[in-house]
Amino acid sequence: MSEQTLKRIFGAFAVLVVLWGISAVFSSRGGRGPSGGADVAAVFEGLDATTVEAVEIDGPTHTLVLERRAGVWMTGPYPADSSALDRFWRALSQAQVDRLVASNPASHARLGLSPDSARTLRLTRSDGGTSTLLVGKSGPTFPSTFVRLPDQDDVVVISQDLRTPLTRTPANWRDKTVVRIDTSAVARVVIERDGNSYTVERGDSTWVVDGEATPRTATTGLMQELTRFVANGFLEDGSASELDPKRVTALDANGDTLATVLFTGEEAPLHARIPGSDLIFEVSDFQVQRIAPELATLRPEEDPGG
Numbered sequence: 001m002s003e004q005t006l007k008r009i010f011g012a013f014a015v016l017v018v019l020w021g022i023s024a025v026f027s028s029r030g031g032r033g034p035s036g037g038a039d040v041a042a043v044f045e046g047l048d049a050t051t052v053e054a055v056e057i058d059g060p061t062h063t064l065v066l067e068r069r070a071g072v073w074m075t076g077p078y079p080a081d082s083s084a085l086d087r088f089w090r091a092l093s094q095a096q097v098d099r100l101v102a103s104n105p106a107s108h109a110r111l112g113l114s115p116d117s118a119r120t121l122r123l124t125r126s127d128g129g130t131s132t133l134l135v136g137k138s139g140p141t142f143p144s145t146f147v148r149l150p151d152q153d154d155v156v157v158i159s160q161d162l163r164t165p166l167t168r169t170p171a172n173w174r175d176k177t178v179v180r181i182d183t184s185a186v187a188r189v190v191i192e193r194d195g196n197s198y199t200v201e202r203g204d205s206t207w208v209v210d211g212e213a214t215p216r217t218a219t220t221g222l223m224q225e226l227t228r229f230v231a232n233g234f235l236e237d238g239s240a241s242e243l244d245p246k247r248v249t250a251l252d253a254n255g256d257t258l259a260t261v262l263f264t265g266e267e268a269p270l271h272a273r274i275p276g277s278d279l280i281f282e283v284s285d286f287q288v289q290r291i292a293p294e295l296a297t298l299r300p301e302e303d304p305g306g
Contacts, residue, residue: 043131047092054124079175091160102155111146112136119166176231179259187253193246214298221290231281240280241265
């Protein structure tokens with residue numbers, strides 16, 4: 001093979017390397033993909049809970065607004081659910097544009113991106129800038145989602161599940177925490193139910209009722225619920241039941257009240273509330289039995305051989 005032929009081969013190879021490099025640049029974050037990909041990628045640049053002030057989600061069934069007020073994310077007058085927010089910010093901050101999947105407007109309905117099927121995500125940034133993105137169906141692999149910009153026909157697939165948080169109902173965006181306390185500070189728990197009042201006290205090595213050690217399973221469930229008692233939902237219409245009332249009060253070593261929760265109802269869902277608050281939570285009987293156990297379950301287990 002002549003020297004001139006080798007030069008031509010190496011020259012062609014060099015051109016291919018350059019073209020491959022350009023393609024890699026456009027397929028990486030910040031300048032990726034074919035038409036529309038780079039613009040979508042720009043929407044996700046620098047997004048997290050500290051760089052966004054407000055989020056508006058507009059869908060076929062409801063509109064939701066999340067706002068950061070004094071450092072706390074709120075949905076209307078209520079605190080937003082921290083777990084839902086964590087998943088939402090993770091999806092935004094880790095989103096990568098994968099590839100262009102369609103450019104024909106006729107494909108929008110099939111991908112959930114037509115005007116009557118898409119979720120519109122509007123973000124107001126801390127610097128005053130705004131971004132709008134249309135979010136469609138889940139993509140071909142999990143997690144992935146079809147998205148496009150409002151003024152573009154190009155549809156791209158991103159590497160995160162952005163559809164799930166945008167389809168949450170307004171009630172599911174609200175924080176459902178009924179009570180949360182540091183149980184290491186709890187010295188006594190007074191339980192009022194079934195016409196009785198009894199106290200679970202912290203002993204030297206275990207919890208006791210009337211001076212006798214309680215079964216570990218009962219007090220473990222009680223402490224776990226006091227650590228963070230999370231409701232299943234909210235009573236939106238009607239009034240709370242007044243039947244079968246129960247009260248749980250946690251106190252510290254000085255006798256100061258750390259938390260009080262009231263429960264009512266005989267049929268699921270049961271109702272929970274904090275004294276002085278108009279907010280009514282819906283909870284399960286299983287949860288109530290853990291945080292307000294019957295006296296019999298707190299008695300020492302009988303020795304079968306006794």
